[in-house]
Each structure stands twice: as C-alpha cells, then as structure tokens.
Amino acid sequence: MSSPGSYISELTSLLGPSCVSVEEPVLAVHSTDKWFASARPDVVVFAESSEQVSALFKFASERRIPVTPRGAGVGYVGGCVPLQAGIALSLAKMNRILEINEADGVAVVQPGVITGDLQKAVKERGWFYPPDPASLKECSLGGNISTNAGGPRCLKYGVTRPYVLGLEAVIPDGTILRAGGRCHKNKTGFDLVGLFTGSEGLLGVVTEATLRLIPHPPLRAMLSVGFATFAEAAAAVQRILGSGHLPSALEITDSFTLRAARDYVGESVPEGEAHLLVEVDGQENTVPLELQAIESLLRGLGAVSISAAVGDAECEKFWTLRREFSYSLRATGLIKLNEDIVVPRGRLVELVSFASKLQEESGFPVACFGHAGDGNIHVNVMVPDMEDPAQRERAEVALDRLFHHVLALGGAITGEHGIGIAKKRWFPEAIGAGALEVHRRLKAALDPLGILNPGKFVP
Structure with missing residues (x-):
C-alpha cells in the first residue's frame, strides 16, 4: 500500500484541491460515527460526481489504498470508521x-x-x-x-x-x-x-x-397510551393487530426509558411504567373511526392513560416526544450501546424479561424501546465508561449474552443499523456457514483487492 505522503498530492491533482482535505478537524470528524470506535483516515475526499468516485477507485486500486465510504456519519455500528486509515470518501456534497x-x-x-x-x-x-x-x-x-x-x-x-x-x-x-x-x-x-x-x-x-x-395519506392520527406494565403494553400490540388493524406505527417503551424521559423532558411524558404509541393513517372519513375503535380496545385492556392527536401538527408533538427518548438516555451521562435487535413479535415480553435479568447480571442499566409492531426493539446497555477496561469487558459479556439469547429466540442481531464493526463477531453465527461463504465470494468478486471499507464484517 502506498504511504500517504506519496499519494495525497497526486490525488489532489486528480480530483482538485476543493475535493481533498488533510486538515486535522476534517480528519477527526471522519474518523468516527455515533458509535464509540474511532480511526483516523489519511485524507478525506469529498466526491461531487460518480465520475470522480470512479476515478478515485481506479486510483486507489492501482495503489492498494483502502477507501471507506461515508454518508452523514450518524450510524450506530462504526460502519464508516476507516479502520485501515487510507481515504475516507464523503458523499455529503452529492446532495441534490x-x-x-x-x-x-x-x-x-x-x-x-x-x-x-x-x-x-x-x-x-x-x-x-x-x-x-x-x-x-x-x-x-x-x-x-x-x-x-x-x-x-x-x-x-x-x-x-x-x-x-x-x-x-x-x-x-x-x-x-x-x-x-x-x-x-x-x-x-x-x-x-x-x-x-x-x-x-x-x-x-x-x-x-x-x-x-x-x-400521501390525507390524514393521520395517533394515540399515546400508558400501561402499568410492559407485559400489558406488549399484549396490547398483539390485540391491535389481531383485531384487524394495521397501524402505520406501533412503538413501545419500557420503564427505565420513561423515567429518563421524565427527567429530561418533564411531566409531558405519559403515565405508567410502559408506553405505547399508535399511529394510523388513511382517508379523512375512515381514520377517526379506526382511532376510536383502537382507543376503545385499549381502554378495555387496562390502559392507565390515553391521549389522542389528529392531524400532522398534533401528531408531530407525539413524535417529538418519541424522538427525545434516545436523547433522554444520553442525558443520563451514560454511554448508550444501542442494539437494534429483532425478535418474533410474540417474544417481546420474553425479551424484556431477559433484559431485566441482564441488567441484574451486568450491573448496567438496560433500556428497551422501539418498533413493537415488527419486533425490532432497541435494547440499550447503558455503560458509564467504555474506556475503563473492566467496564468494557462487562459490557462485552452483556452484549454476548444478549445476541446469543436473541438468536435462540429465532431473532436477528440487527434490524436497521447494520453490522459494521459493532456486531462483527456475532455475524457468522447469525447467518450460518453457507451464507457466510456466499458473502465472502461476493466480496471477492466485486472487491478482489479488499480495498473497499476493509476490516468490517465480511473477512
């Protein structure tokens, strides 16, 4: 592989000085994402066209230089961390x-x-x-x-x-x-x-x-529902779907997350130890009727509080609160290891029961919230200091327990964040030997030199 000093000037000549940066603040930004891992690239390239990306790849292939692509850098698995230095390729300027x-x-x-x-x-x-x-x-x-x-x-x-x-x-x-x-x-x-x-x-x-x-659906409406227990909220999810309703969203939240939100947001957080957010959308003459039917169903299931919102402006108030949950957990001062695991929808209560046991075993708080309708729950292991070797080791043990349990339930180790670095060591078990070999063959066929995003989940 070429050394940085020998290729950066050539790269600048090839792509133009406006597309190439070795400034320290720029390198720092492109060394990490929302996860805690970090690795400094040698240079950052801001591509402005597919032709520039093509020229860059030909240049990098000839010199065996690693290239790590990057979008907005808000991933949670270290997917854009340039583990082998080289070139960080930003697509941010291709934004039309x-x-x-x-x-x-x-x-x-x-x-x-x-x-x-x-x-x-x-x-x-x-x-x-x-x-x-x-x-x-x-x-x-x-x-x-x-x-x-x-x-x-x-x-x-x-x-x-x-x-x-x-x-x-x-x-x-x-x-x-x-x-x-x-x-x-x-x-x-x-x-x-x-x-x-x-x-x-x-x-x-x-x-x-x-x-x-x-x-675009002409109308949407929402219910914000409090329950005394997570098990009751999870049962309500099954009853809503089993009654013939297909909401556009069904979000569930546990007690730890609600307590963090009450500290961070204030008293606008709903009552109860579990929270369900239900959104329906469709035609203006049918949405109010469906909302009324779901509200009646939930009252019969023992909801301790229900608030309704109709129309975009009112619904966005509920979504603003939902989006604050993640920031509320960060505001605790703990490092949030956000694991977007998926389980079959009927195993939600088992998952949260396991998360409670994991909290006791590890000594770390564990917060659960997410997309109950499709079983994609964000299990957040909250760690004070990942730089402390002892805490990091305990966190790794906790994650190992979590992922093995999820797979045993017939689940998946990621629903939307991806594998990246964070879940690399569980990837072979998650997909099996045959599928892993096909991944390797595809990677070798399209990237025989191994220069593109090296060090991630496909060996």
Missing part, C-alpha cells in the same frame, strides 16, 4: 434532488440528500416517501440504502429496499453500473438493486438512486 416525477411516481436523488428533506419536498406535492429512521433530519438517503434503514412506519410501509427502484453504483475497480430503473415492476436479471441495498459500503458506492413514491 435531481427529479421528482409525479406521473412516474419516482424521485431521483444523489446519495447525500437528507431523508427528511426528500420527505418534505415530495409531501409538498402530495406524495410520500415512507421510510423514516428516527434520525431522518440528519441521516442521508445513501446511508439509508447502505444499511437498508427502517423506522417506525416499517410496520405498514416496509423498510428502504421496497422503495429503491433503481440505482447507479461504482464498484472498486471504477466500473459505473446502473441497476433497475424507474419502472415499478422490473424482473430483468439478478436483483442487483437488492444486492447493493444493505451492503454497508462493502461492495460498491451508490451515487444515484431512483426511489418509489406513493400518494
């Missing part, structure tokens, strides 16, 4: 919405577009881009595609993949490819769109995406 086509029901975007900005732009035209990670105001669409990101509305609308109709990507030898297109049905060849969606920057870099839009 290229087209919103209502007739075709598509938006064409560059990877650096912020998810919330696209949602706002299409909503103004009466259209809807449903995937909604909690970080939608700061995460990028390229990053969402890289991790196949989800969010609360996945219950009704699904994760990112169903909304990616086509993409342009650059693979490590510099080849620019296009897969899919703007047709809402397309079975032509292998599903290359699916291959790159969720690949976490190990196979190539997405430089453009054609995304599916749907008509």
